[in-house]
Structure formats: structure tokens, C-alpha cells
Amino acid sequence: MKLLLINHYAGSPKHGMEFRPFYLAREWVRAGHSALILAASYSHVRSTQPDPGIAQFNGVNYHFYETPTYDGNGMGRMKNILSFCRQVWKDADILAREFEPDVVIASSTYPMDVWVARRIARLAKAKLVYEVHDLWPLSPIELSGMSRWHPFALLCQKAENDAYRDADVVVSMLPKVHQHMAAHGLDLSKLHIVPNGITLDEWSEHGEPLDAAIQAHLATQRAAGRTVVGYAGSMGEPNALDVLLDAARQLKDKPLSFVLVGGGHLRDKLQARVRDEGLTNVAMFPAIPKAQIPSLLKGFDIAYIGWQRTPIYRFGIAPNKLMDYMMAQRPVLHSVEAGNDPVAEAGAGLTVPPQDAKAVADGLLKLAAVPADERAAMGRRGREFVLAHHTYPVLAKRFIDAVS
Numbered sequence: 001m002k003l004l005l006i007n008h009y010a011g012s013p014k015h016g017m018e019f020r021p022f023y024l025a026r027e028w029v030r031a032g033h034s035a036l037i038l039a040a041s042y043s044h045v046r047s048t049q050p051d052p053g054i055a056q057f058n059g060v061n062y063h064f065y066e067t068p069t070y071d072g073n074g075m076g077r078m079k080n081i082l083s084f085c086r087q088v089w090k091d092a093d094i095l096a097r098e099f100e101p102d103v104v105i106a107s108s109t110y111p112m113d114v115w116v117a118r119r120i121a122r123l124a125k126a127k128l129v130y131e132v133h134d135l136w137p138l139s140p141i142e143l144s145g146m147s148r149w150h151p152f153a154l155l156c157q158k159a160e161n162d163a164y165r166d167a168d169v170v171v172s173m174l175p176k177v178h179q180h181m182a183a184h185g186l187d188l189s190k191l192h193i194v195p196n197g198i199t200l201d202e203w204s205e206h207g208e209p210l211d212a213a214i215q216a217h218l219a220t221q222r223a224a225g226r227t228v229v230g231y232a233g234s235m236g237e238p239n240a241l242d243v244l245l246d247a248a249r250q251l252k253d254k255p256l257s258f259v260l261v262g263g264g265h266l267r268d269k270l271q272a273r274v275r276d277e278g279l280t281n282v283a284m285f286p287a288i289p290k291a292q293i294p295s296l297l298k299g300f301d302i303a304y305i306g307w308q309r310t311p312i313y314r315f316g317i318a319p320n321k322l323m324d325y326m327m328a329q330r331p332v333l334h335s336v337e338a339g340n341d342p343v344a345e346a347g348a349g350l351t352v353p354p355q356d357a358k359a360v361a362d363g364l365l366k367l368a369a370v371p372a373d374e375r376a377a378m379g380r381r382g383r384e385f386v387l388a389h390h391t392y393p394v395l396a397k398r399f400i401d402a403v404s
Contacts, residue, residue, distance in 0.1 A: 001028075001033045001034070001102045001103065001400070001403075001404070002033070002034040002035075002036075002099060002100060002101045002102045002103070003025070003028055003033060003034070003035045003036075003101065003102070003103045003105060003403075004035075004036050004038070004095065004099055004101035004103070004104045004105065004117075004120065004126075005021055005024075005025060005035060005036070005037045005038070005105045005107060006037075006038045006088060006104070006105060006106050006107060006108060006113050006116060006117050007021045007037060007038070007039055007105075007107040007108050008039060008040045008043065008081065008084050008108035008109070008110070008113065009039065009040070009043040009045050009046070009108065009109065010022065010037050010038075010039035010062070011039075011043070011045070011046045012057045012058075012060070012062075013057070013058075013290065013291075014048065014050075014057055015046045015047065015048045015049070015050055016045070016046045016047035016048060016290075017045040017046060017047075018043075018045060019199075019320070020196060021037050021039075021107065022037070022057065022058075022060055023197075023199050023392040023396075024392065024395065024396050024399060025037055025060045026058055026059065026060050026199075026392075027392050027393055027395075027396030027397075028396055028399075028400065029059045029060060030059075031396070031397070031400070033400070035060060035061065036061045036062075036063065036099055036101075037060065037061065037062045037063070038062075038063050038065065038088055038095075039062060039063075039064050039065070040064065040065055040067040040080060040083075040084040041064045041065060041066045041067050042067050042068065042069045042070070042080060044070070044071075044077070047287075050062070050064045051064070052064050052065065052066035065083075065084050065087045065088065066087075067080045067083045067084050067087075068080055068083060078152070081110060081112070084113075085112060085113060085115075085116050088113075088116045088120075089115075089116045089119060092116065092119045092120045092123055093123055095120050095124075096120050096123035096124035096126075097123075097124075099124075100124060101120070101121075101124050101126045102124075102126050102127065103126055103127045103129055103403050104117045104118075104120045104121040104124065104126050104127070104128055104129065105117065105129040105130075105131055105171075106118075106128075106129070106130050106131065106163065106167075107131035107133070109133045109134060109136065110136055110156060110159075111130075111136050111156055111159035111160045111163055112155065112156070112159045114128075114130050114159055114162060114163040114166070114167070115159065115162065117129075117130075118162075118166055127168040127169065127403055128166060128167050128168050128169075129167060129168065129169045129170070129171060129402075129403055130163040130164070130167040130169075130170050130171070131170075131171045131172075131173075132170065132171065132172040132173065132174065132177065133173055134174075135160075135174070135177065135180060135312070135315060136156045136160060137152070137153040137154075137156035137157050137160070138180070138312060139312055140152075140153065140156075141153060142310055142311055142312040143237075143238070143308075143310060143312060160184060161184050161185055164181055164184050164185045164186035165185050165186075167190065168190065168403075169190055169192065169402055169403050170186060170190050170191050170192070171192050171193075171194050171399060171402055171403075172191065172192070172193055172194070173193075173194065173195050173196055173318040174193075174315045174316040174317070174318060174339075175193050175195065175316040175318075175339065175340050176314065176315045176316040176339030176340060177191075177315045177316065178191065180315060192398070192399075192402035194395050194398050194399050194402065195318045195389075195390060195395070196318040196319070196320050196323060196390070196395075197323055197386070197389075197390035197391055197392050197394070197395045198320075198323045198324065198327050198386060198390060198391060198392070199391070199392050200391055200392070200393070202290070202291070202293075202294065203294060203327050207291055207292060207293065207294035207295045208289060208291040208292045208295065209292070209295060210288070210292050210295040210296055210299070211285070211288050211292065213285065214259070214261065214285050214288070214296065214299075215299070217259065217283055217285075218259065218299035221257040221259075222299075224255075224257075225255060226255045226256060226257040227255060227256050227257070227301045227302065227368045228256075228257050228259055228299060228300050228301045228302070229256055229257065229258050229259070229300070229301070229302045229303075229304055229333070229364055230258075230259045230260075230261070230296070230297070230299070230300030230301075230302070230303050230304065230330075231244065231258075231259070231260045231261070231262070231303070231304045231305070232261045232262060232293060232296055232297065232303075232321060232324070233262045233305075233321040234262055234263065234264040235260070235262050235263065235264030235265075235266045235267040235270060236264045236265060236266055237266065237308065238307065238308055239264075239266075239305075239306060239307075240306035240307055240308055240335060240354060240355060241260065241266065241270055241306070242270070242273075243306055243335065243354075243355055243356070243357050243360055244258065244260075244304055244306060244360060245258075245270065245273055245274065245277075245279065245282065246357030246360075247357045247358075247360040247361040247364065248279055248281055248282050249277060249279060249357075250357060250358065250361040251281065251361050251364065251365070252279070252280070252281055254365065254368075255368075256281065256364060256365075256368060257281055257283070258279075258281055258282040258283070259282075259283050259284075259285070259299075259300070260282065260283070260284045260285070261284075261285045261286075261287065261288060261296060262286075262287050263286060263287040267284070270284065271284050293324055294324075294327075294328060297324060297325065297328035297330055298328060300328075300330050301330075301331075301368070301375070302330065302331055302332070302333055302349075302364060302367050302368065302375075303325040303328070303330040303331070303332050303333070303349075304332075304333050304335070304360075304364075305319060305321060305322050305325065305332060305333075305334055305335070305336075306334075306335035306336070306354060306360070307335060307336045307337075307338065307354050308354060308355060309337055309353075309354040309355045313336070313337065313338035313339065314338065314339045315339055316338060316339040316340045317336065317338045317339075317340060317342075322334075322342060322343070323386055323390050325382070326342070326343075326346065326348055326379075326382030326383055326385060326386045327382075327383055327386050328379075328383075329376070329379030329380055329382060329383045330379055330382070331348065331349045331350075331367055331370070331375045331378040331379055331382075332348055332349030332350075332378075332382065333349060333350055333352065333360065333363050333364055333367055334349060334350070334351040334352070335351075335352050335353065335354050335355075335356070335359070335360050335363075336351060336354050337353060337354050342385065343382075345385065346381050346382050346384075346385035346386075347378065347381045348378050348379070348381050348382030348385065349367065349378055349382070350363050350366060350367050
């Protein structure tokens, strides 16, 4: 089978996020299929931008279309989106004729790429697949306060409705989307759930040695008998790290140490809070290479992941960092209210309400008081859950089964 995957933000281990297109395509290639990923040359989520043109990484073929850079979510980003879609639209006949895909997948977070994918699929007489990361325009409406009558929201709504009408298959990473999609015209017999996951080879070895400064700090905290509460990942509004700092302030006199590792547009603001409020029990470090993440997580006694309290999560969550926490066998403090809860499903930690610093503080104290062997059992259950349901060989096969 030949699969053409259109994901504006697709990355690789060399370039950074998004990783899912690479990991799925690599498993497809290993299973004997052919895959080509179409992506933009510039994406705000990558750590390193690729050169425009044809490239290959670990057997996965890419075509990076040259697109303008941008900052934020204004007109610059819109021009970037339009540039990418316009160029792929122009190449539709070439892609259909030369690659001859059996399946064309629209997977760019925003839904407008479904029009481009539909054009290629029709020319190639291929199946059209719409892959849903987040529900647009509902996500910017509910998370960012965008008016549903905003021109961009109306454009996204038209594309979403068209996708549900025209796609042969809809794949969703979110598990509780059925009612929403049906309300927008989807025949639910087309819907398949394929969540996020992890790649086994990143966990088969010990990983790269951890950054020396972080390693030294973790060793110092452990030598002082403190329980290390860790967070690794992006630092933006959805991650509710202000709530974690509020909890850290409440726990200043307790033997807990908070370690936050990552980047993101709120990092400087959070670091200023740590400094200005004298949160000596909190240390922040810059983002580290993905290959160091297993080594970092081994240094945490408890891993934290938090969310905003927002209705959009009623459709479910599929966070990559949670899969990493569970693969590292860390007990998890999960601050969330959502349509699903992998931590509770796996018995891998404790779940408390979101945006509630006292609940987070109390939950951390409760987990810290759990005997070490019980916390280790939580960690083992988390890893077993991921291995059973969230590895890319499993997910890639589920995807192929859905589109076959």
C-alpha cells in the first residue's frame, strides 16, 4: 500500500515535533508499505527547520515545501498555511501520477488541508482519510475565545464539515468525539480511534546521558532526602504550570523538590514567578534533546501533568508526555477533568481536579506518602498499559487496518 500523508507540521527525531507522522510512516515502511510525508519547511513547533525539497530520514521520505516564517498566531501564520496548501494543491496531479497513492491522509491540525488531500485522492482514485488531532474550529473557539463567526473559524468549520462528508475514513486521536462528529455530518461507521503513543526504540536502551546541570541538581535533592516532583515538556497555557507553582508555594516547608524542564512561550514568565516569589523549592531548566528524556524521567519520584479546566477536553485527551511518564514507570499526579483518563485507567497514579492548587498540593503529599514499593507498582502498571495500547507498531497496524 502507498500512503501519502499531508501534515504541515511534520517533523522527525532530527527536527523535533511533530513526531507522530514520522513514527507511523516508519512502521508502515517496516511493514512493507510505501509512505511519503508532505510538510512545510517552517513550523513553529520544530526545534530545527529542514531545508526545502526532498529528504529521507530512517527510510521515511519527505517533501518539504518552502513556506514563509512567522511568529505567533496572526497573519504571518495564515500566510504560511496558505502557502503550503497552495503549493500542494498545485502539485496534486504530479503527486497522483508519480507517487500513485492508495491512501491520502489529511493530518495538519487545521482542517483546510482536507481540500488538498481530496483533490489528490480523486485524481489518484485513492481513499481519502481525515486524521483529527484536535477539533477545529472548536479548539480555538473554546480555548482562545475566538468567535465562531470569525472568518477563520467559519473557514475551519466548512473544512471540518466537508471532511466528515467526503472522507472514506476518519481517524481520531481523541477517544470521545463521536457525538460531535455525528452532529457535523459524519457517518460513525467511518470513525476509528488511533491515539498517540511512544516508539519502543527510544526506551530499549538507557538513552543519552542527562544534562550535567540537571543531573547534579537531582542528585543534590535526593541526597537531601527530598521527593522530586518533575515536569518535562512545553510550557504554555494548556499545561497549567501556574497551578503547579501555586502548589509548590503551598508546599515550601515540605520535603518536596520541583523540577521543570522544557521550553515554550510562558517559560520566562514562570521563571520570573519562581524568582520573585522566592520559590527555592523549584528549579527550572531549558529543554533537552528527546534522547535524554528517559534519563531525565528516571530522576523523578513523581511526574506531574496538568490541564486547564475547559469543556473541550470532554472529547478526550491524548498527551505524548503522559505516555513518556508511564513508559518511564513514574507514578503520575494528573490534574484533569476530561472524557478519558489514562492514569486512572492504568492505575498509574492519582488524579485530582484541574486548576486547583490545593488539590494538586494535597495529591502530591498523598503520593509522596505512598510507600516506595506501591509507587513502583503504579509505575509498572503505567508501563504495561502503554505497551499494550500505545506503542507505534500497535498504532500503525490499527491505522492500516482502518484504511484497508
